[in-house]
Amino acid sequence: MKNTGHYCSSSTFIIMFIHLVINIVVSPYLTNVAVEGFDPVIQLSYSGSNITQSISKPVFSVVDYGAIGDGLHNDTKAFLKAWEIACSLPGSAKVVFPFGKTFLVHPVDVTGPCRSNITLKILGTIVAPQDPLAWNDLNLHKWFYFHGVNNLTVDGGGRINGMGHEWWAKSCKINHTNPCRPAPTALTFHRCKNLKVRKLMLLNGQQMHMAFTSCIRVVASDLKVFAPAFSPNTDGIHISATRGVEVKDSVIRTGDDCISIVRNSSQIKIRNISCGPGHGISIGSLGKSDAWEKVENIHVYGAYLYNTDNGVRIKTWQGGKGFASNITFKNVVMENVSNPIIIDQYYCDSQYPCDNQTSAVKVKNISFIDIQGTSATEEAIKFSCSDASPCKGLHLENVFLASFMGGNTRSYCWQAHGSTRGSVYPPSCLSSTNDFIRQKVWLEPNPAIDSI
Ligand SMILES: *[C@@H]1O[C@H](CO)[C@@H](O)[C@H](O)[C@H]1NC(C)=O
Ligand SMILES: *[C@@H]1O[C@H](CO)[C@@H](O)[C@H](O)[C@H]1NC(C)=O
Ligand SMILES: *[C@@H]1O[C@H](CO)[C@@H](O)[C@H](O)[C@H]1NC(C)=O
Ligand SMILES: *[C@@H]1O[C@H](CO)[C@@H](O)[C@H](O)[C@H]1NC(C)=O
Numbered sequence: 001m002k003n004t005g006h007y008c009s010s011s012t013f014i015i016m017f018i019h020l021v022i023n024i025v026v027s028p029y030l031t032n033v034a035v036e037g038f039d040p041v042i043q044l045s046y047s048g049s050n051i052t053q054s055i056s057k058p059v060f061s062v063v064d065y066g067a068i069g070d071g072l073h074n075d076t077k078a079f080l081k082a083w084e085i086a087c088s089l090p091g092s093a094k095v096v097f098p099f100g101k102t103f104l105v106h107p108v109d110v111t112g113p114c115r116s117n118i119t120l121k122i123l124g125t126i127v128a129p130q131d132p133l134a135w136n137d138l139n140l141h142k143w144f145y146f147h148g149v150n151n152l153t154v155d156g157g158g159r160i161n162g163m164g165h166e167w168w169a170k171s172c173k174i175n176h177t178n179p180c181r182p183a184p185t186a187l188t189f190h191r192c193k194n195l196k197v198r199k200l201m202l203l204n205g206q207q208m209h210m211a212f213t214s215c216i217r218v219v220a221s222d223l224k225v226f227a228p229a230f231s232p233n234t235d236g237i238h239i240s241a242t243r244g245v246e247v248k249d250s251v252i253r254t255g256d257d258c259i260s261i262v263r264n265s266s267q268i269k270i271r272n273i274s275c276g277p278g279h280g281i282s283i284g285s286l287g288k289s290d291a292w293e294k295v296e297n298i299h300v301y302g303a304y305l306y307n308t309d310n311g312v313r314i315k316t317w318q319g320g321k322g323f324a325s326n327i328t329f330k331n332v333v334m335e336n337v338s339n340p341i342i343i344d345q346y347y348c349d350s351q352y353p354c355d356n357q358t359s360a361v362k363v364k365n366i367s368f369i370d371i372q373g374t375s376a377t378e379e380a381i382k383f384s385c386s387d388a389s390p391c392k393g394l395h396l397e398n399v400f401l402a403s404f405m406g407g408n409t410r411s412y413c414w415q416a417h418g419s420t421r422g423s424v425y426p427p428s429c430l431s432s433t434n435d436f437i438r439q440k441v442w443l444e445p446n447p448a449i450d451s452i
């Protein structure tokens with residue numbers, strides 16, 4: 001509870017408050033909520049009559065609701081019980097997975113809204129069932145699934161392990177004789193508002209590690225997301241139909257996109273991210289099956305990509321409508337990245353070839369500024385835009401992408417219009433829309449780049 005701004009005698013307040021706690025919070029649960037379900041001390045600090053500090057949040061440890069934490073017993077029910085009580089309280093509450101234990105959690109739907117603001121503290125480790133058969137009759141897309149929970153904070157420094165190995169082995173991308181079937185996203189937040197996810201390690205997702213779908217206002221920070229380079233479709237953070245996201249101060253090393261942004265998402269800021277191995281930072285794929293999509297106001301400021309397949313990428317299928325616009329990639333350092341800067345409007349992640357169509361998601365106003373490092377391939381800049389709707393307003397500024405192996409790098413342009421500023425290497429091949437003199441400035445030696 002926050003300082004309400006009221007002034008009253010502190011002793012009266014304490015008595016009133018304790019009363020309130022006992023009546024509203026404790027009594028309905030006295031039978032099954034031990035008093036240790038609360039922080040040991042109810043803390044009030046005050047100076048004179050100015051109450052400045054809030055009461056500690058009630059704490060519900062899954063262990064108090066029957067979780068064993070040995071990694072073998074099914075701790076799902078204990079978690080759901082602790083959650084249910086926390087969710088029903090006024091004010092705010094904490095649900096805790098304690099340190100030093102491993103909790104086996106089966107596929108679980110956690111549904112809001114809650115009366116309280118919940119902080120889910122993951123101090124220990126949460127693991128998924130190893131065997132895909134545990135999903136027998138369940139939705140194959142979900143493991144830990146939050147739906148409609150607002151003002152949720154998830155943190156604690158612990159780990160969430162999707163135990164994905166058996167799922168990967170069953171993937172049609174690993175073994176083409178396997179049927180192509182879905183696999184769970186480890187952690188999904190659907191229809192959330194005001195979510196914070198921070199200080200967590202996500203490991204070996206069955207497929208994507210964390211997805212925000214149809215959310216508003218999300219901050220994801222201080223995350224470590226790790227899965228082997230060969231693990232299929234294990235995107236680090238997936239943002240879909242979500243508005244207002246900040247992802248920062250995180251390290252993501254997986255087998256697929258570091259961060260992927262799709263479906264009507266906007267106002268996304270990505271800062272201080274380290275990616276690789278994996279497929280880099282991707283906008284898209286957009287426009288699959290003729291979808292209408294609008295992805296805009298995306299700003300990546302500060303990223304380091306190492307040994308990734310792509311650096312910064314926009315990919316759209318043939319067909320589809322809508323826009324990818326107002327997108328900036330700035331202050332990006334690449335090391336041995338196969339396609340450092342790429343726009344691909346002929347994306348086709350399919351067993352069958354994709355025919356060219358007469359429409360495409362429009363790509364416009366995309367800036368690449370202060371991008372430096374090395375390319376694993378000769379083609380360091382690739383703008384492969386659609387005949388139906390050429391890319392417009394592409395902008396390159398202070399770009400230097402040398403070859404990792406030595407030798408020259410080059411740019412590829414198809415239907416790509418835009419401008420350059422400052423020095424750009426490899427030289428730009430953009431055609432300037434308004435017949436401005438195209439700048440092809442070769443780089444003067446620059447001390448910041450000489451060290452690469
Ligand atoms: C109450 O305490 C807070 C924090 O110490 C301080 O910022 C605020 O000015 C105080 N208000 C009054 C009315 O004393
Ligand atoms: C694990 O517990 C949850 C919640 O009680 C239950 O729905 C699920 O069926 C259990 N799974 C197994 C394999 O026991
Ligand atoms: C719950 O969180 C929201 C924003 O995340 C905040 O505005 C609100 O004051 C919080 N409510 C309580 C009871 O802490
Ligand atoms: C969640 O935050 C919003 C404002 O950001 C607030 O309107 C709502 O009441 C909060 N929910 C709770 C349970 O505090």
Ligand SMILES: *[C@@H]1O[C@H](CO)[C@@H](O)[C@H](O)[C@H]1NC(C)=O
Nearest residue numbers: 169170174175176177178179
């Ligand atoms: C692919 O799967 C088939 C059938 O499940 C199996 O017989 C084969 O050994 C697998 N191949 C590889 C390379 O794992």
Ligand SMILES: *[C@@H]1O[C@H](CO)[C@@H](O)[C@H](O)[C@H]1NC(C)=O
Nearest residue numbers: 222248249250251272273274
């Ligand atoms: C960037 O993120 C890393 C964690 O990946 C963190 O250690 C570092 O302090 C962050 N840098 C800044 C300037 O915040």
Ligand SMILES: *[C@@H]1O[C@H](CO)[C@@H](O)[C@H](O)[C@H]1NC(C)=O
Nearest residue numbers: 241262263264291292293294
């Ligand atoms: C994006 O939003 C538009 C308009 O609100 C809607 O028609 C379209 O279906 C949405 N696209 C996707 C992929 O959700």
Ligand SMILES: *[C@@H]1O[C@H](CO)[C@@H](O)[C@H](O)[C@H]1NC(C)=O
Nearest residue numbers: 267296297298299325326327
């Ligand atoms: C593009 O992004 C900038 C910076 O976030 C914002 O100020 C501007 O309004 C956006 N422009 C459009 C057309 O959305």
Ligand SMILES: *[C@@H]1O[C@H](CO)[C@@H](O)[C@H](O)[C@H]1NC(C)=O
Nearest residue numbers: 297325326327328365366367
């Ligand atoms: C293009 O995007 C930049 C930021 O990415 C923004 O500041 C600018 O307003 C946009 N221009 C147009 C014409 O939308």
Ligand SMILES: *[C@@H]1O[C@H](CO)[C@@H](O)[C@H](O)[C@H]1NC(C)=O
Nearest residue numbers: 307308309336337338376404
């Ligand atoms: C550089 O990238 C290429 C292509 O991904 C890879 O084969 C090679 O091992 C990488 N080199 C180093 C030193 O990591």
Ligand SMILES: *[C@@H]1O[C@H](CO)[C@@H](O)[C@H](O)[C@H]1NC(C)=O
Nearest residue numbers: 346353354355356357387414
């Ligand atoms: C689609 O169009 C591109 C660019 O014009 C061309 O290079 C490619 O061969 C075409 N693909 C098919 C399948 O027609």
